[in-house]
Amino acid sequence: MHIQSKDSFKSKEVLNVGGKSYTIFNSSKINHPNLKRLPISLKVLLENLLRHEDGLHVSKEDIDALLSLDPKAMMREISFFPARVLMQDFTGVPAVVDLAAMRDAMKSLGGDPKKINPLVPVDLVIDHSVMVDSFASPKSFDENVKMEFERNHERYVFLKWGQKAFQNFKVVPPGTGICHQVNLEYLGKTVWNEKDGGVEYAYPDTLVGTDSHTTMVNGLAVLGWGVGGIEAEAVMLGQPLSMLIPEVVGFRLEGKLPEGSTATDLVLVITQMLRKKGVVGKFVEFYGPGLSTMPLADRATIANMAPEYGATCGFFPIDEETMKYLRLSGRPAETVALVEAYAKNTGMWRKEENEKDYFFNDTLSLDMSTVVPSLAGPKRPQDRVVLTNAASDFQNQLLTGFQVAADKTSRASSAQAVEGGNYQVGNGDVVIAAITSCTNTSNPSVMLGAGLVAKKAIEKGLKVKPWVKTSLAPGSQVVTDYLEKSGMQKYLDQVGFNLVGYGCTTCIGNSGPLPAPIAGAVEKGNLTVAAVLSGNRNFEGRINPHVKANYLASPMLVVAYALAGNMHVDIAKDAIGEDSAGKPVYLKDIWPSNQEIADLVNKTVETKMFDSRYGNVFAGTDDWKKIETTSSQTYSWDESTYIKNPPYFEGMKMQPGSVSEIKGASVLAVLGDSITTDHISPAGNIKKDSPAGKFLMSKGVQPVDFNSYGARRGNDDVMVRGTFANIRIKNEMMGGAEGGNTKYIPTGEAMSIYDASMKYQAAGTPLVVFAGKEYGTGSSRDWAAKGTRLLGIKAVIAESFERIHRSNLIGMGVLPLQFHPGTDRKTLKIDGTEKIDIIGINPSMKAQQDLTLVITRANGQKEEVKVRSRIDTAVELEYMKNGGILHYVLRKLI
Template identity: 55%
Template structure:
């Protein structure tokens, strides 16, 4: 066991009876290295990892000393080599990651190496939660119908996952219909303190992680340092590489005041999202402190932490304290583990939420809980908070701006609908169902609605997809599920569902009415993202809100309503019923929670992880190497290692590039990455039909992420994306050489590839914001894009582009595609990198116009760290890591 900086110290947890060694932060401070008492807790936990892995390869003494001397006001400009304790995956991003591991084993075998050398070096847990769709909703049979369809659609993927579970020693799968990754992580996977054998000695260290879902940050509410990364970063982390990131600023959020009655955790989370997005916390750590933070229940902390990607932060961190331990006890963790956690965190000086002034922050932002009001966010961004009384005015303005009228009525088999009608009302998993307070509130509201005889209009597709089976247990214990059932919020599955676009179809006549009349209808969901076309391709206005408000708006059937002054419905005896008549008080919710949530529920659910009988019946191949099926339309051997050699890599030319696309601001990874349904006439749809797949069996892009042929064809194919080269029409189109008719982007790329022409993409501000979708970068690479030039990048996507061998540049002098008057007819070359690449270097964009004139623009290379330079020089992170493994 290495002993960097003489900080290895014996540790005894008297209350748990455990003993061994730790890398002591107190010992580090005794040596005069840094003033650790002033460091935020989140920085200290990262510092422990750097100290523990200080072997001269993963990290060195300079890395330790720089971070130990972190300066709040001027953190510096260096990379932190962060080695995590474990990895979590969801199945949409986890399947392609497993595909890449299988392909790496094939590549190792082709080099004459033992393929088993490719093995995760830290525990990897994959939670199958993204595959259930709301095909059926609002009936007693919805759960079983959706589960059966899930297994019929995904049998190949599930066979592959089971192969992975037997092929890799440190790879485990949490079966379908168990819950969502974040809630399972909170309730079951998180350890807070790891205990490992190193050189024959017991070593204790903090639970840290990265996950292939951007909302991995939900675990920050439990005091675990971790965040979302792309699959390619996660692969490096699970193969022992540091997850390198630029040293962050840490924004402290001082929480104080007391919540008013009826204000929900969702209201807090949406308010925090708006405040911190305005504070521009992208790429920064956020750490909550103060008396108000101490008082927040663990579930509320998790709800706020979940939204970190929405406010743009790397993390939204709450340190471990007594409420953390209470939650660990409630969720069935052993007393021995809880005692170990407290003793370890106290010994390291990282236990407890800080008071004002106890440590240094780059900036402090105030959050007064007493000023928070019930609210929603929409119609297409989570940071666009609207206080509940103002929603009607906001919707009216949206309709007016869109040239729509709420008085327009269209008949369907489900009743009359109009602009502003709610067509989808989903109590969906992410953010909220780990929080019993809002679920109980929704169920109590449903109970009161039933007593008044209220029901949603027939055109509202209602669904309930909790993030854990424990939710069903406490609702059953409270006797409340029957009321949700009565108004259509029947259990429809345990998974992400509507929040990620698996909302299923609208009723046929409703769908037809929306399409033929170009109606601007709405969805309401208790999720965390509402980007364009994310929830459903036909629904243009999407509003985030608490589960109780989801039920209320489902009852109203429309979003153009003032919930304070207008009734949500009419009772069975003809009286107007208002939201205040059915909204439960905070006291009612708390009393119900106290009586119905029990430790035994968690222990029972997580004692058996064998999954449903359908999962148990799945048969899979065995062996270290996967037996690829060339006829499979779900799982294919990707081309990322086709040119792999142990020698030098030839970097692609940046001369004579053609523009594939020119985008405006806020193009998200949902716009870029293949997601949602596959249209029959699209390139991906044509591919599937040519391979014998019927349209009814297309499934979603997410379910086919293990097949690069499908995914490349779906990149930049979102129905709402607007490419200015294509005249700004919606959909994945471009013009070849900027001229002629619009063609599918994939078809254009095929034409460019035949000419051996490299491609460039232009973007605006916040290019790549949104979920950590590795296919947004993988697909861009497979289409032949060599560089992306934008006004600014979101953190994860910028990193993933480099990880796939694509150079990200920012305009350095205020220009953009608009000011440069780019239209796609130009030829582009990038110079200035010929002498070798270094982080943040300058470059020059040469623009050769169709009329022969030439212009130039200054660029900043957004390769930020030396390790990113190495990734790019090897053609991406995957060949870089594979070469390092095979060199051992």
């Protein structure tokens, strides 16, 4: 960080706190009529601009545009300089691979490899590698950790090398927690302070993260959101994040949750409301009297799911509740004092009486007393189902969504015997019940609530059904402390929710295999079975390859569904089991009151838990300490199927080549609406007969050692073979069949998208992909863009793009093009046999320019249509002209 602001608005001043002086840029000193109308999230952006006003990246006009609150002026591109970067290991490994490759490229171009270092602080938390192989046993945690270290040894050696080789780069070792919860409980400061040129500066804590749920820390008034690994690397290397001044949607909360409803139920309502409103690319700022009684853990739960409601972030300003949480979580007294003084001096402290003046582009409101228990599913997080309708809705989904024959929808009519068991498995059975992921495991009320449900169930003599794979993967070790101190962990253990690891597990597809007899019965009957998880993602094919229906629910409902065992059971009114005397037991019999939960939280969650767990957070376990690695400045790139030097910089010259039009491109895939990054990016298990599986076997890796795509993100040979390979993706060129296949037009053969791509690339044929609305929705998966580039795809032509994936495509040198309203792949009757030219790509092209799509049909007929380039900003145009963001940064550093 180097601060050299022109300070045109004279906002620079000194703030004295506790005998210490901090230099700050205080926007409240600016004499402007709109200042008091600015939502607090925009005040954070304003401070960032004031501090970085250098006339190059940030101009006085940028600041004027933000202050104007004029929709036209606010269409302006600005540069945002986050204070830090957060990474998880799935997305972090390829980012460190790219940094290591950039050091090699720097060396070969005659530069100094030591120049390649993060210039802002980077924290990488290893949380995506643990899988649920062992479950429902006191030994599960140790067994899963052992397998994690065996599977990921090569990756961990590489990350440990990075920890030594790069400055400003810290690794939180495996077994600590989920990056978002570690960020909330430890890394986030709310107000950041740092020395530059002998001066101590204080400013709002801001960040970007390589996981879309980075937004969780917005609950702590830390402005940040998820970006692709590609954008994060640029920020790490000192580049600003280029963005348009966002619209801000105000979300007013009033009242409080009624008896029986949880923070999870609340966030599912908010997600549904905001998805319906349409907030993609916008900030959401929460305000209103409801915040006064809302615990910070609930705020974090809501902020976490911003990607699910489509917003860039869901921001909660600093207030007394923020201070309470900073003290509870053991933040240093100096930090706590600075946060309060800074917020009150700069107008960033939440005052309910000021909120009526705020300029919001749109508003929504919710009376929280109307929230009822709910789930979301079976395929999307915004598809909320009220608990009382869950069973009937599932029946309807079986018929209409999963195309199950009407006479086979019931459990009895579809039941298959389970080998070696005295029970059967049928349609609707819950085969996975997982308390997992960052959304809820940071929230003591729902975690201790789950413990109370388990306790009451045990006291009634209830048991989890034998076909349910149960797991508990908390977001931090602090959760274990309060579950044990409260006595709830022993009850969770008794119903099979033993600790399986500290990591994302089921929510990201690391649910591990179903027991072979269960999987066999599911396959034999082609059953539609379910997972109920306390996570934030439930896209098709994500949770487990055998599980088609996936429901998001509170940890308390996860336990309840594990006991009921089937989605056909209407747990709102039907018995979920029998007590030891054979009498029916209902959900109300085992559901704790809100007061009971609150009392337990107040009695058990203590500051000393945070202090002891985070006292030496970067040291790691004995297993981590035993890993040996070199201290060289460049990586040795040993033969590995996990870590490989990527081909992005091969043949790179000091000057970029000239951009040119795309001629004679073939169509690799024609895709529908809501194609997620899970559909595009390699994710989950690697199948034996897939191109990636065949490649690994050719390298002597047996299927038992394949691990997941996520674990192998550092090897482009594996990852490119898994791009567009999702078992649920539908390429319209294949007549509606599922799977990552296409038609190779020159011969008419059906083959994998990877194999077809290799044939086209060998012939020197550029490729394009057509798609519908919301292309690239979901997690910020950088490999969705990297794999696209390595498959030889030059452009993606869609009806609309999700924010992160669009910028990632540009970051990898792939052109995103958007149809104008009224035109799409269907109106143009695109079937994949066409040849495509894209006219208008040249060195003088501008951002958001119209280009011409020339479609040549198989019969030789031509049709022209205008499409809009979704290169939205001048900086993105520079990335494109350089062949991608990494090439741009590397040339700049040299």
